[in-house]
Amino acid sequence: MSCSINLKELTYSNSSKEVFKNVTLDVSHEEKVAIIGANGSGKSSLLKIIVGLMKQSSGEISLFHEKMNSLKDFKIYRSDIGYLPQDVNDHFLCPTVIEDVMFALRAKGEKKDEAYLKACSMLEELGISHLENRNIYDLSGGEQKIVALAGILITKPRILLLDEPTNALDEDAEKRIIDILNSIKKSMIIVSHHKTFIEKLAPTVYKLTKEGLNRI
Numbered sequence: 001m002s003c004s005i006n007l008k009e010l011t012y013s014n015s016s017k018e019v020f021k022n023v024t025l026d027v028s029h030e031e032k033v034a035i036i037g038a039n040g041s042g043k044s045s046l047l048k049i050i051v052g053l054m055k056q057s058s059g060e061i062s063l064f065h066e067k068m069n070s071l072k073d074f075k076i077y078r079s080d081i082g083y084l085p086q087d088v089n090d091h092f093l094c095p096t097v098i099e100d101v102m103f104a105l106r107a108k109g110e111k112k113d114e115a116y117l118k119a120c121s122m123l124e125e126l127g128i129s130h131l132e133n134r135n136i137y138d139l140s141g142g143e144q145k146i147v148a149l150a151g152i153l154i155t156k157p158r159i160l161l162l163d164e165p166t167n168a169l170d171e172d173a174e175k176r177i178i179d180i181l182n183s184i185k186k187s188m189i190i191v192s193h194h195k196t197f198i199e200k201l202a203p204t205v206y207k208l209t210k211e212g213l214n215r216i
């Protein structure tokens with residue numbers, strides 16, 4: 001089966017310690033994989049490394065069978081990867097919800113009317129139409145998380161890397177996110193501490209420790 005993401009013996013050390021080593025993982029086309037692990041085990045760092053925001057200490061990353069040797073290589077695939085950070089505070093580029101969700105489509109050259117209609121339908125699908133004209137920085141943490149997800153899903157990336165997507169969400173919002181993510185046929189890596197969420201979404205679960213990534 002074709003692989004979207006291949007990680008080979010990744011090691012990552014920050015300024016004070018080795019965070020993890022021997023991380024090897026293949027994520028197939030349309031496969032959904034969850035990563036769990038203790039606080040500080042390096043889950044967020046691993047996602048940032050896969051998306052090219054941080055650099056591994058050693059080891060190899062391939063996206064769509066292309067080896068990522070430099071930032072330039074990651075740039076080629078930037079629009080193919082939808083990355084939802086754990087903390088979405090710095091993620092937004094526009095003041096209002098609708099403008100922000102439309103932003104990536106407008107940047108790709110889509111006409112304003114078409115981008116608006118697509119953004120409205122995305123907000124509706126995620127159950128947040130009522131937030132359309134709200135200032136993003138007046139929203140709650142959970143509301144901001146869903147808006148950030150809307151801005152990612154609307155661009156239809158080939159891979160989704162989601163860091164704690166249901167953190168701070170209420171039960172209804174979490175259920176909507178599970179239904180939507182289940183309906184999306186894409187490769188995904190989902191980092192979460194939320195057991196029931198993972199069980200409903202990802203058949204393959206790995207645990208990250210400083211010794212490596214092990215399937216559980």
Ligand SMILES: Nc1ncnc2c1ncn2[C@@H]1O[C@H](COP(=O)(O)OP(=O)(O)OP(=O)(O)O)[C@@H](O)[C@H]1O
Pocket residue numbers: 014015019037038039040041042043044045046086
């Ligand atoms: N900006 C930073 N500067 C220095 N060290 C950092 C920074 N961010 C994270 N770390 C450290 O790197 C290690 C891995 O952090 P990371 O956030 O990747 O872990 P995590 O598994 O995602 O944790 P959590 O489950 O708490 O979100 C931790 O020891 C953390 O203290």
